[in-house]
Amino acid sequence: MDGSATFVELDRSVGPGCSEVSILDPNESSFYDFVSDEEVTERKQEEPCEDSEDSSDNPEDVDAVSEDERVVRSLRERDKLVFILSEAGKPIYCRHGSEEKLVSLFGLMQALVFCVQDDDDQIKSITAGAYRIAFLNKGPLIFVAVSRRGETPGQLALHLGYAQSLIVSVLTAAQLKKIFEQRRNYDLRKLLGGADRLMDNLLDGLEQDPAYLLGAVSCLALNPSVRDSISDAIVRHCAKLKNLVFAILLADSQLVTLVRMKKYMLHPADLHLLINLVASSESFKLSESWTPICLPRFDANGFLHAHVSYLADDCQACLLLLTVDKDQFFVLSEAKQGIVQRLRRYKCLEAINRAMKNGGYTMQDVNIPEIRHFLYKARPTAQYTAPLFSAPYDDSYEKDRLLALYHRMHQRMLLPGSQRHLKLVYVVGKYECLLCWVTAFFELYAAIEPLVEKEAVIPRVEKLLNWIKSEESRLFILTSTTF
């Protein structure tokens, strides 16, 4: 860590404790003092054999130290890292690295969190040179993000929150708590088998998919009549099923329709977890699956049971039926068959296939030559739409660059140190101009031709808004269907 420019941000609302924390020299003996004696002895008693990698306990293991160093060095090449550990300092997950080789690094992270907690305060982030280190201490787990991509602490905290939700979605918060109450030193990796893949995919998505940035989902563009028939088919076959909470149809990570029990809402963050689940699991394509899943915003302490299946071999849309009843697999399987048959009868499968094949619309369809690309979020429904990336964002490098620009603009809209948003920002960039416009109804981020006059931008953007309005019924799900 570069000590020369280190700022530590604390959550002052948590406690009246000290407002500043100095980063201690790791070589100082006092640094390890706050790991209480109790914990150390416990570890020694319970898992003396498993601690071979902990160099402090095993001075003979010189190779492990150099191996540690090597791994840390390889991590430095990454722009962004995410670590998950238990409050006892047990490694759980590391993006871009093997967690078990980083025991001492995890120890350091744990130390930083507790060092501040001892003063009745909570560490939120550290800025060190170009790096920003964000901490999230939730229940028995500690989440740490290290990034030099320029995210704000708030954005990093959002990412860590998603990581936390993912773990809760696998275990539920209650179970998580119970495990660590029983055994402080529990190696959670045993219970999270396979979740690494979900986590990797989720963390990639957080950087690349504007859905997370906007807190919204995108919908498969369909004629409203088609969408209505699909919803109708689902309602028809599911309305009589007790305990069915949500029925969701996804196509290419886009929402086709969502039918819900009248009294329950599905938070976009929970929907993101479901989309992430489907996107990262190839196995769902092979057969109908029955999987427990906890939706943290819906109920952090209980499982829903999801019947997950793709509609048909000739239609790669994925249907999720979520129920609270764990014995309903066959009932739901039957319902699904009924839905597919009805969709096939009403030619909805073809419509979905066509829409998926189209992939979406391009700026050429929008026909405003001055605007190259945009993200538009309808705030009341938490849905967004964006055209396909087209020239000149027609390679992955340019695409990533534009997404990074959107991310940066999103940060800019938030006034530092306040919860209020800027309303309108226009930036002349090196290769494009960017306009961000936030109202109560929408958020718009648009990449504009660099040679357009500033005065001409607003009229063009208004033209774009008109176009979106005219396409609204296709691009968005405007009415919510309930059982």
Next chain:
Amino acid sequence: MDDAVLRLSPPITFEGLSPVTSVFYDDVCRQVFAVRSGGAMGIVVKGPEEHFNHTFRMPDQGPILAIKFSLDQTVLAVQHVPDTVVNKERGSVKLMKSHSFPVNWFLYNGKTTTLLTCTGAGGNTLQPFLIRSGSLFKLAKFELDFPPSGKPGALNERDFILAEVYNQNYILVVKHQPRGNSSLGGEIVVFNVNKDSSPTKCHILKVERGGKLAVNIVDNLVVVHHQTTKKSQVFDVGLPGETDGYVVYHDAVLWTDTCLKDGEQMESESNGIYGQNGLIFQPDVIIDAKLGKLWLLEFDVEPVYGLIKSPTNLVNFLLSRKNAKGVVLDAVRRLLQGDCSLLEIGKVFDFVVAIYQAHHHAATLPQVFGKPRELGPSVAAPWRVVIIQKDMCLSVFTPLIRTLSGVQSDKYHRGQSRLSSILVEYARSLHNYHMPVDFFVLELLATTLIRDKAFQLLHQLLQYGTIRDSKQMACLLLSLSNDYPPAEQIALDMLKRLNTANEQILEILLNKGQIFTALRFLRKLGLLQPSNAALDIRKYLDAALASNNKMVFFPVFKFFEQRNLKMYGSPQFKPPEQYEVYVKKYKEMFLEAQDSEVVVINS
């Protein structure tokens, strides 16, 4: 002696005093009259101005008391007896004005047309008159605080000198021994006399030596000769000195080490300037009547450099000397090369620039009464050495840079940074006096700052307008932008402000691959309007292609397509054959790729 600052001119010889020859001197016309046998054997008139030399005879009419020519050399006046004046030639004398009061003695200075009379019983009351354009002005009387005549230390006529120094009309009063024993030696009290106010005591020259003193004025300097030590002091009333608010006390600027001698050896101790036979006349005449020689006192500025220690005094002194330009420049250069502090350098520059400014101001005043503009030495102060910026560059800064180029690298850097400080100081001084800094000074400053890597300083000088905008400076900055990249933007901003170099701005922008900026600038100039059909679009498309960056080519191509749409109603370029290569390239880069690969969001 080569390093002597005071010298005697080659003597003008005349027939010395003898039983048959009497010698007269007229200090108004600076003429020596050698009268042989009362004029019967001839009168030889000689002086420094050769056209005033005459030889003539006149009948001996008895002993001559005084003999003088009129200013225009047409009338000779000869006084034979105390009461009679004989007019040799025709003409008359008219009584202009008369004042009557008892007069002990009087002095007259023909140059300043000042008449000083001494009156009163003690001989301590002085009554000056000024003759200005034919009128006689009686000035206020003033008393001197001296022992009355007859007492020791009393003054006599010979202790008063009327002189003009720096265009000021002065009365110098020589006090051989100051009263009291507080300090040794005498002093010279200087009174300023002018028409509009009563004479005021304004300078005291601290002679600090006892014994007999004689005074000359040469090159606006007061030279005090000491008979006892046979040395001379030089005072400059133009230099600052200790002051009590009214009177400035001056120490001698220079002490001459050697006694003044004629080129040839003096025959005896009693002769020459310090001898008893030496007679001193104002302002700069020394006559030994016995030897028959007349010398003019001369001041040589060349050796002064080593003789005045304080750099500020040195330059201030030299700046008021006649024909001293080369010496001043040389002195400044030597000061800069030495270890003179920046503070002192700044003061030195201030002296130099102050005169330059006064001169410049006078020269640029509107012409009055059809007089030709005077561009020579300053009108108000002709003795001033005017050093313009070009002189400084040619004779001071350029030689300094030349000496720097020869030195070792470690010294070189120190030299560069001193040089840049010096140049900044000079620019500061010019600004101080509201003088526009010439381009070559700024050029020197900018290059030196960049060589010194003092970019921040350069930036500030540019930002705050110390280095003014000019096309030349912009070009210089552009050429320096390899060493200091931000210089490029500064140069562009400068050109933009000048508003006369739009073509160059476009060229520079295109050269640097800033095609967007170039096009935005074009638009600002209104040159992108469809009406400007003459615009060479291909230049911009070429530059965009040359950038080898699709993020540049794409918008430029699109932009011109949109322009075409406005101009011709279709995005096609006209005539198409001239734009084939760009259209082809565009299709290659974007349309073909688009067909084969569609990037899908979330894919």
